[in-house]
Amino acid sequence: PNPSYIYISLSTFQFEKTSNNLIHSIYTSLSIPIHLSLISITGDMVDLDCKAKMVSSDMPSKSQNFSNKLNLKIPSQFRASESSPAASDSACSAYEHYLRLPELKKLWSSKEFPNWRNESLLKPALQALEINFRFVSTVLSDPRPYANRREWKRRLESLATSQIQLVALLCEDEVDDGETRGTAPIVDLSSSGGVLARDGSSAEVWKLHGETTVVSRTSEASLLPRLATWHTSEDVAQKILYSIECEMRRCPYTLGLGEPNLNGKPNLEYDLVCKPLELHSLKKSPAEQMNLENHENQTLYTTHQILESWIYVSQQLLRRIGERIESKEFERASSDCWLLERTWKLLAEIEDLHLLMDPDDFLRLKNQLSIKASSESEAFCFRSRGLIDITKQSKDLKHKVPYILDVEVDPKGGPRIQEAAMKLYRKKAGFERIHLLQALQAIESALKRFYYSYKQLVVMVMGSLEAKVTHAFVPVDWSDSLSRIFLEPTYFPSLDAAKTFLGDCWSHEHKHNSPERRTQGKK
DSSP states (O other), X not given: OOOSOBOOOOSSSOIXXXXXXXXXXXXXXXXXXXXXXXXXXXXXXXXXXXXXXXXXXXXXXXXXXXXXXXXXXXXXGGSOOOSOOOOXXXXXXXXXXXXXXXXXXXXXXXXXXXXXXXXXXXXXXXHXXXXXXXXXXXXXXXXXXXXXXXHHXXXXXXXXXXXXXXXXXXXXXXXXXXXXXXXXXXXXXGGGTTOOOSSSSEEEEEEOXXXXXXXXXXXXXXXXXXXXXXXXXXXXXXXXXXXXXXXGGGSSSBOOSSOOOTTOOOEEOHHHHHOHXXXXXXXXXXXXXXXXXXXXXXXXXXXXXXXXXXXHHHHHHHHHHHHHHHTTOHHHHHHHHHHHHHHHHHHHHHHGGGGGSOXXXXXXXXXXXXXXOSSTTOOGGGGOHHHHHHHHHXXXXXXXXXXXXXXXXXXXXXXXXXXXXXXXXXXXXXXXXXXXXXXXXXXXXXXXXXXXXXXXXXXHHHOTTTTTOTTTTSSSOTTSHHHHHHHSOOSOHHHHHHHHHXXXXXXXXHHHTSXXXXXXXXX
C-alpha cells in the first residue's frame, strides 16, 4: 500500500534522541510525510486538537490496515556522533603558532574601556576589518603576472562590505540596549568649534547650514586612508568608504576612517579601539623565516587571521545569547541569534577566498608547511579550536528551547515541547519567542551550510583525494567528520514536528473549507 501517513509506535526508544533519527531514515527512504507528533512510548496516539482533522474518513481503507507498528533496528550510522571532531593537539597548536593566534587573542580580549560592554564584540570585528584593508594592499602588490587581481579586488570589496554591515548592526544593537547606550568611546567633533588638536588624527573642517561647524577626523594609523591615496587601490578604498557611510547611517556615530560623514556624526576612537599599529605588527607569519618564496603564504595567513577574528566575535555573541535567554530578554537574544547566523555566512565567504589562490602555488605551499590530514575523518578546519567551540555552542542552543517555551522536558519522551511550540505558533501570544525560535533554526541552517560548502571547497582547492571523498558513493558517509555535521538530523526535532503537524492541520482545514468540498456536501 501507499498510505498517506504512517503512524509509528515506539516502545523502547526515547523520542528526543533515537526516534528522530529513525524517522529521518524512514522519511528519506520512503519520501512520504511522517508525523512525529503521533509518536508515543505506550503505542497510543497522542491526543491533540488537530488529531481529528489529521485522520480523515476519506483516507483509503488500505492505509488503515497498514501496520501501526514498525519494528525496525536503527542503523548505527544514523546516530549522530557526540565526540568532538577536533584535530590532534599538536596539529591545533601548529595552526595557532602559524597564525600567531596567542598574540592576536591578547589584542581581541584587551579591556581598554571598562564602561563599554560592546568592546569584546566590536574590537575584534574592527580588527578583522583592518586586516581586510591590509589584505587589499597585499593582493594589489602581488608581482605575479598570473594572479587574478580583478576578482581579488571584487571579493575583498564584497568581504569588507559584509564585515561593515555586521559592525553597523552591532553598533545599532548598542543603541537599543539601555545598558550600553552612550558608552562607546567617541569624539563629538561638532562641539570643537573647528579647533583642531595638534596631535592625533588628520581632519577636515567645513560648515553645514547655518553656523554649525563640522570636523571630520580621519584615522592616522588605519591603512584605509592610505589606500585611498594610492592610485592602484583608490577605487577599492573609495568603494569601502562609501559602504561605511551607507551602512553606519542608522548608528549614532561613524568609524572615522575618512568616510564622508555627511550627517556630521561623532567619530569612534578608532585608533584607540582597533590599535592598527599593534595589529599590523603581526602581519608576518613565522613561516616566512623558512624562506618559502611563495606569495600564497601571505594570502593563506591573512585569510585565516580574518577568519579567526570573526570566530572570536561569534564566541562573544554566543556568550551574550545565553545570558539574554537566561534573563528572558528574548527579543534581544533573537537579535543576537540573527547576528550569529550572519557570522556563520561570513565565515563561509571568508573560506571561499581559497578559490582564488593559484592551484600550483597553493599546493606547493601546502607541502612546504607539511599540511596534511592525519586521519580519514580529520578535516583541516578542525584545527581551529575556536571553530570547534562555536560549532558545539551553536548546537547546544537546542537545550534552551524548553526554557524559551516555559515547559519541562517529558522524561518519558512525550511531545510536551512540540505541543507548547504549536500553541505558541498558533496563538502568537509571545511573538518575541517565535522570533527567537526562528533565529535558532536559522543558525542551524547556516552552520550546516558552512560545513557543506567547506567540504566542496576542499575538493575544489586540493582535489577529491585530499577531501577524502572516496566514500562519496555511499549515501550517508558517517566516517567523514564534515558529513556527520551537515547530514545529521535537525537539532530542534520538536520545532520541526510542530511545524509539520501545524502545516498539515492547515492543509486539512483548507481542504475541508474548499468550494469543492462544500459543493460535494450539498449534493
